[in-house]
Structures are given as structure tokens and as C-alpha cells.
Amino acid sequence: MKNLQIFLIATVVGICAAMTASASDIKVIANPTVGASSVSADELKGVFLATKSSLSDGSHVEPVLEKDGPVHEAFVKEYLGKTDAALQTYYRSLVFTGKAAMPKTLAADADVVAYVAKTRGAIGYVSAAASTAGVKTLEVK
């Protein structure tokens, strides 16, 4: 009986671990028109909170988000310091006062990569394992 309990707990913990992601599981990508090859964590936060519209090299950037999932949750928590619900509230407060547009939100890694590849200044994030042909990967310092 005790072994069964341990097995169940281990299974639940394992499933939870598999469903979460950390910063090391995330790759920040950008359209090739973005001149920078790296971005600071503060810059990344500013871009995704719509307080910065350009990087330190002067490149104009626009954020692209994933709709949900472990990579999205990890990115929002690690780099923006918010929950998804708080982030959505934040964006809506900007949209309904006219201060910013709702950023593009896409369903999966492949969609984000395809959109970033074809959109000038687009910057997004995908899982580290995702194929990133046609976009550049930015180092987060």
C-alpha cells in the first residue's frame, strides 16, 4: 500500500514536472531585420510589456506571444514576472485606453516561428527544441 502511494506521488510529480518549463527551455527569436544578436532581460520585459518599442541597437520590435502552454507560462513568469491572467489584464488595460495594440498571439511554436520569419521587427519565444529556420535566435543576457 505504501509503495503504491509513493508510486502515485512520484507519477503526479513527474507529470507536473513534464508540464512545466524553465527559462532554459525557452528560445527567444526575432525577425532577421532585427540588428541585435542579444537582448537583456530588462529589454525583453520592456518589449513584452509595451514600454519599449526598440532595442538598444535602435531596431524597432513588436512582441509575438504564444496563446498558452508550458513555454508561454514559463516565459511570462520568468521574464515578465506575471501570471498569464495578470498579463492579459495588463494588455487589456493598454488596449482599452488606446495606449497599445493587443500583441499578436499564436497557438504553437511553428506558428510563432512562421510569423516572426515574415514580419519585420517581430520578436517572440518558442521552446528550445523548436525548429527556427528563417529567424534569428537572440541570446538573453
Next chain:
Amino acid sequence: MQVKTIMVAVALWIGPSLLHAQFDFHVDSRDVQVHSFASQGFMYSNTNNYLTMNTSHGSAALTDFGVNISTAITDKFRVGAQLYDYNLGLLGNFHPQLDWAYGDYKFKDWLGIRAGKVKTVQGLSHDVQDMEFLHTWALMPQSVYPLDTRGDTIAHIGADMYGDIGIKKVGSFAYTFFGGKRPNDADGGYLYGVDTMSHVPAPQGGFMYITGQTKNVTYYGGPVYGADLHWTTPVKGLLLGASYMIQDITTTGTYVKPIVVPYKLTTVTDKATEFYLEYTLGNLRFAGEYRSEPKIVQLNQPSGVLVQGFQDSRSGYVSLSYRFTKWLELGSYHSRYVDNWPVMHSDPRNHIFDQVFTARFDVNRNIDFKIEGHFIDGAAIDGVLDHGFYAAPNPTGLAPNMHMLVMRIGYHM
């Protein structure tokens, strides 16, 4: 009136669903976004009628909706506008308003200018106080964000200078300087209150009003300017801020009783200072605001004699909320308004204290429902202005305490 309200509410709920109220389209390769929102509320109180609604019998006369359109003309220049309409008891009356409409040019991240009709940035939520879907609460703390005077204070016609400045290890600062003219909300609570104000306190604890229209006030407005500073501190989740605002308001109209003569109320001095903080830790959010607004006004009595009125109001709240799941958030706030700080605070004629408990249910990403209990102590009827407790909807007087149930359902896209 109830039937009209219900019909409008039903139309509001069906309309956005049919239209799929948020959509993007392209004009000359520019992305144009359209967003909309609507909400419907119900309030029931055990004693007084609140916010000009017939709450003592249960009232659904709490409806608002809006739609906005915006686009980026260039990387640095945005334009947009929002139409807003509301009905709140005897206020609003479904007369549509241009809520905001402006051009926004961002020279650098640390310097931008907005010009047109701009939502006024003050405190944590002044510019978004009316969008229920952004908040845990069905009714925001009325001490700081009075719903009945929303249209008189929420925006200015003028310009903002704003920007964000990040300083390593110190955090980032978001500043806004603003200046312009207050708009005149002809259907708002300020003019309604001045129109109908004529009251006396009852001698033994309760309140009694002498009601009847004493004035016909037609204009409210004047210059307003100020600043706001948000500091996102290096402490994770902690935001501090301060706001300052100077107003020079003129109200004009005509005395109706006892004789018909011109009425004019002007500001001698009106300076509002506000401090606020917000702390978030995961799904936990704590917030607090404190506002001080000493003012001196001058008005002519029907006899022609000029008199001055002094008021030093203080208001604020603390709130705590926790999101348990994607669909459930619980919270509570304690809100305090003291009409005249030098006068005894414990007198219910000089204060409104409100203890609130809320449950918010998010049906999905676009629909929310809230149920909220209010335990209100005081009605602050000695003030220069009414604060939700108006004379005309309470012809038999006001009780010093009130309990109230508020339910609100909202939709946004």
C-alpha cells in the same frame, strides 16, 4: 425604465456575440484593431438608494458598453478612439460619449506625446476604473473611484507627455505629465448632485433631506493639469507611485428656487495628492491608495452674496485578492472616505466606510461574473458634493448604515 434597461442589456449581450466584437482588418497594409466591452449589473440594498439607482427595491439600471478602434500609422505614431455609453440609475441615460480619441507619437521609449481626448493617468487605476473586466471588484472602491462622477473626471481634452526610464538596479520609472480641460458630462453625477442638492441632517442620528430641484446647472469644466510617477521597484512584484493634480473648475447654471438668478461656483484652490502601492506575489495581489484633496470653492447665493466653502477630503483603500484557479478569484477591500478631515471622522455625516467581499468567476477569457457584498457605514451628507447618496432618490431620508449586494456580468473582446 427597467424594461428599457433589460432590453438594452439583452441587445448588448447578443450583439457582440453575433459580430464577434474584436477583430482585426487591414487598411493599406496597416493592421486595424477593433475591441469592445459591455457589462450589466444588479444592486440590492437593505436601506438607502445608492448611486441614483432604486437599489432598495433591487435595480438593474447599471449598464455600460464601449467599442474602440486603433491603428499604428507608423512605428512611432498611433491613432485611436473609443465610444462609450452607460446608464446608471438616473445618470448616463444611454447618451453615447467619445471616451477617448487621440494621436500618440513616441519619439523614444522615454518620451512620447498624446494629444486629443486622453484618459487621465492618476493613481493605480484612474484611467481604467470603469472597465470592470480589469478588476476583481464589481464596484471599485468608491472613495477613490466614484462611479457616478466618472464622466467628469476620467479624461481631459489636452495632451500628455509620457515615457519610461529604466535605471539598472533601481528599477524603472513611468512618468506622465498632463494638461488640458475637463470635459462636461451633462448626464453625470456631479451636475445631477448640484442640481438636486438641498439637505439638512436630522437631529437624532439619521439623515433627512429637503429635496427638490434648486438649480439647473448646465456646465462643468475648466483647466486641469498634473503628473503621475509609477516606480517599478527592484523588489519583485512591488510597484510604488505618486500623483498630483490641480484643477480650476467652474460650474454655471441658474438657481430655480427660491428665485431665478444665475448660479456660479468657481474653484479658489483644488489640489489632489495621491500615493499608492501594489504588490503581487504569484496569484496574490495587494494594493492600496491614499488621496488627499483640500479645496476651497466660491459660489454666489441666490441673494447675490459670495460665500466660500472649504473641504479637506481624504480617501483611500486597501485591497487583497487571490486567484485560486483560472476561473475563480476571491478578494476583499476596505474603502474609506472622510469628507472633511478636520471634522470628527466618526460622524457618519462626515464619512463613508465600505467593507467589501467579492467572488469573481471567469467563465472564459472573455466573460466574467462577480458577486459582491458591501457593508457601508455612513453617507457623508455634510459634504459639498454627494458621494453616491443623493437627495432626490432618497426622499424620506437616509439611514446611517447600509448593506448591499452587487452582481455584475461583463464581456470584452
